[in-house]
Amino acid sequence: MRNRILRELYLLPRWEQKAILWLSSLLMVTSIARVIVGMSPAREPPGMSEFMAEARMMMDSLHALELQRIDLNRADSSELIRLPGIGPVFAGRIVKYRELLGGYHRHEQLQEVYGLPEETVGLLQEKVFIDTAAVRQLDLQTATFRQLLRHPYLGYEQVRTIVRYRDLMGGIESIKELVDNELVSDSLWVKIAPYLRCGPPLAVGVEK
Numbered sequence: 001m002r003n004r005i006l007r008e009l010y011l012l013p014r015w016e017q018k019a020i021l022w023l024s025s026l027l028m029v030t031s032i033a034r035v036i037v038g039m040s041p042a043r044e045p046p047g048m049s050e051f052m053a054e055a056r057m058m059m060d061s062l063h064a065l066e067l068q069r070i071d072l073n074r075a076d077s078s079e080l081i082r083l084p085g086i087g088p089v090f091a092g093r094i095v096k097y098r099e100l101l102g103g104y105h106r107h108e109q110l111q112e113v114y115g116l117p118e119e120t121v122g123l124l125q126e127k128v129f130i131d132t133a134a135v136r137q138l139d140l141q142t143a144t145f146r147q148l149l150r151h152p153y154l155g156y157e158q159v160r161t162i163v164r165y166r167d168l169m170g171g172i173e174s175i176k177e178l179v180d181n182e183l184v185s186d187s188l189w190v191k192i193a194p195y196l197r198c199g200p201p202l203a204v205g206v207e208k
Contacts (some may be wrong), residue, residue, distance in 0.1 A: 069127055072110075073103045073134035083127050085120035100152050102136035105194040112152075137197040140172045153192045158184060172198055 070079055072094075080091035090113070097113050098104055107130065110121045138147060140162070148159045161183050166172050175196045179189040 069129050071134075072107075072128045072130050073098065074131065075128075084123045085117065086124070090116055090120075097152075100150070102138070102151070102195050103132070103134045104130050105132055105135055106130070132194070135194060137195055140166065140175060140178075140196055140198050151192070151195060153188065153195070158188070174198055 070083065077088065077091040077095055080086050080094055081088060086094070093113050093115070094110070097109075101109065104110070107121075107125045107128070110116060110124055111118065138151065145159060145163050148154055148162065149156060154162075162172075162178065165177075165181065165183055172178075175193060175198055178184045178192075178196075179186060184192065
């Protein structure tokens, strides 16, 4: 348990590490002061009540910051670096991959961010939520070859097959046609379906 706590502390941003160490020192001083006061005559040292109140307020603020979760689809780099194990480089990669995808749809997609350790991905799942209303969908009726090819889940041959099918059929009425007509594999369908539509945008929600 102690090793796990130390490991999570090490993964926190430097400013949070300093804040936690400072507050730990403050609590230690407070505990010592309480012992001294308890051993002393009934008088409390001047300013002790104010000191204790300030210490409690700072601890409450730290706990509130720790409990606050971040929307993975709307957070910028400055917000992401507050997360455990995320520095400027990983924050930039998370944002860049989000733009390529059109937004995150599942927490597991963080595993696809280049170089992001699996242990860090596990920690992030408790610190973020995903509002899938922010996901951008490609309209299969109007998306160009280039627009489809930009999506990281679609390769050149897959896009060419989809566009040829659309031209041959005079359009695509449902995104399910892609898997029904074996234009994409079942495994790819699961990944790409949230990013495709035919006509008006689909209703989406929030993944907690």
